[in-house]
């Protein structure tokens with residue numbers, strides 16, 4: 001399999017955490033990729049028409065995206081569904097949490113992009129609203145912490161770890177740990193997992 005990959009992307013990292021947890025990380029060839037909203041990447045667009053990463057090319061040549069679909073594909077194909085219940089309320093719980101955390105991550109990516117703009121181009125309303133949304137998402141995770149502490153590993157756990165790591169990577173002045181103490185402790189524990197250590201962010205590609 002090939003993965004359009006970057007060491008800076010929280011969505012790529014989530015997929016690779018899942019791949020490590022499933023023991024299949026070495027079966028995924030990284031295609032180092034640079035993407036930017038202002039510069040659609042023709043190589044990626046040949047597989048993902050909107051030029052987003054991650055995008056996976058399966059062994060039989062099928063393009064699979066976005067990150068949620070890739071995670072579910074890997075779990076189904078290699079994990080026998082270990083990271084997502086097959087049916088029942090538990091399935092919708094994991095899928096809904098995963099979606100919320102992805103929305104939180106998207107907000108962090110947008111926030112980081114806005115923050116880095118020169119002051120005359122920066123929209124301070126977007127910056128302020130991003131902080132409100134992210135705080136609200138983290139509050140929801142803190143309120144829901146029993147799920148993360150007590151359930152076995154799910155796709156939502158991988159998504160949460162990647163989202164929190166991205167905050168440290170790109171938005172480290174946003175101090176969330178004091179107001180989310182249980183989430184902070186859960187994240188500190190998760191950070192010891194080899195799947196997390198092996199997928200560290202780097203400002204390279």
Ligand SMILES: N[C@@H](CCC(=O)N[C@@H](CS)C(=O)NCC(=O)O)C(=O)O
Nearest residue numbers: 009011035036037052053054066067
């Ligand atoms: N919902 C998508 C989001 C992917 C996404 O936004 N990826 C960013 C990199 S972190 C990207 O491809 N940005 C390039 C662009 O927006 O053109 C997923 O979960 O895969």
